[in-house]
Amino acid sequence: MLIVMNHNATQTDVDAISRIVKEMGFRAEPIPGSERTAIGVLGNHGYVDDSKILELPGVQRVIHVSKPYKLVSRDFHPEDTIVDVAGVKVGQGCRPVVVGGPCAVESEEQIIKTALFVKKCGADMLRGGAFKPRTGPHTFQGLREEGLRLLAIAGKESGLPVVTEVMSPDNVGLVSEYADLLQVGARNMQNFDLLRELGRIRKPVLLKRGMSATVEEFLAAAEYVLAEGNDQVILCERGIRTFETATRNTLDLSIVPLVKELSHLPIMVDPSHATGKRSLVSPMAMAALVAGADGVLVEVHPEPEKALSDGPQSLTFPGFEQMMNKISQLTAFLQSR
Numbered sequence: 001m002l003i004v005m006n007h008n009a010t011q012t013d014v015d016a017i018s019r020i021v022k023e024m025g026f027r028a029e030p031i032p033g034s035e036r037t038a039i040g041v042l043g044n045h046g047y048v049d050d051s052k053i054l055e056l057p058g059v060q061r062v063i064h065v066s067k068p069y070k071l072v073s074r075d076f077h078p079e080d081t082i083v084d085v086a087g088v089k090v091g092q093g094c095r096p097v098v099v100g101g102p103c104a105v106e107s108e109e110q111i112i113k114t115a116l117f118v119k120k121c122g123a124d125m126l127r128g129g130a131f132k133p134r135t136g137p138h139t140f141q142g143l144r145e146e147g148l149r150l151l152a153i154a155g156k157e158s159g160l161p162v163v164t165e166v167m168s169p170d171n172v173g174l175v176s177e178y179a180d181l182l183q184v185g186a187r188n189m190q191n192f193d194l195l196r197e198l199g200r201i202r203k204p205v206l207l208k209r210g211m212s213a214t215v216e217e218f219l220a221a222a223e224y225v226l227a228e229g230n231d232q233v234i235l236c237e238r239g240i241r242t243f244e245t246a247t248r249n250t251l252d253l254s255i256v257p258l259v260k261e262l263s264h265l266p267i268m269v270d271p272s273h274a275t276g277k278r279s280l281v282s283p284m285a286m287a288a289l290v291a292g293a294d295g296v297l298v299e300v301h302p303e304p305e306k307a308l309s310d311g312p313q314s315l316t317f318p319g320f321e322q323m324m325n326k327i328s329q330l331t332a333f334l335q336s337r
Helices: 011-023 108-121 145-158 169-178 192-199 215-227 255-262 271-275 278-290 317-336
Strands: 002-005 027-031 038-042 059-063 083-085 088-090 097-101 125-127 162-165 181-184 205-208 233-237 267-269 295-299
Touching: 002 011, 011 027, 011 038, 097 108, 097 317, 108 125, 108 145, 108 317, 125 145, 145 162, 145 169, 162 169, 169 181, 169 192, 181 192, 192 215, 205 215, 215 233, 215 255, 233 255, 255 267, 267 278, 271 278, 271 295, 278 295, 278 317, 295 317
Parallel strands: 097 125, 097 295, 125 162, 162 181, 181 205, 205 233, 233 267, 267 295
Antiparallel strands: 002 038, 002 059, 027 038, 083 088
């Protein structure tokens, strides 16, 4: 339930309603707006009788919200959320951001070389995996804390904020020491203990859609983070599993405008994991921006043929430079319309 206040409601009115909501056994979440304040009512498992609330001073109307992702919903938060990643703004009205880097940190030379190159081409953030969740246990699993250390060095050398995946609640503190944006991979989208732990820190979170997750399940996963107090969440579409085998996954670009209708959170797209094919990454990155994505994540490697993971979907340095030139032209065109 959402209690919408009159534009002239006082803080005393808001405090009084919050107190009554708590007395009813629910949680009150004041949501300041540019014109008026709203109060979200959380913790109810069914219809709430609003007759007592409607009579209180300062109340304009009550909206009953049935969605399981209340804090993520535009019903509760109509204004767009802008996520700040070490000074890089992500969200509606901001310039689309590009996150580039290898699937995995393999060596100091590899990650620094890549970081400097993607920065030169105009990337806004550096990505790189230190903990790698792989399908098979005998494949490269990442350098772990050493990978985090090298990633942080590369970020400092290039001046780029760094993005890396965290896989376990136990590692949230460790990864937070090195990374500016903590990524939840597709396999962990419904790792609720991990999501809760990320909600308790004050670092932005990049939440990837599970490979078989519905839109409602995706947004409900984000709700776990927001419910713990961290509203700095970026959603990420990375393709879903369908009957199609020509690509690694099926990129669902329709989710971009749909999420913007349903939620105030920004959404990015990862065309590398979605397609699994180097030749498709650039076209789908641009398609994502046309669909309204707030940015793209792409994998880049100095020698993709020697990459320890995901070489076939990683752009070469010339390929990344060409993509960035096209994105620059596309962004200018979109902003002129």
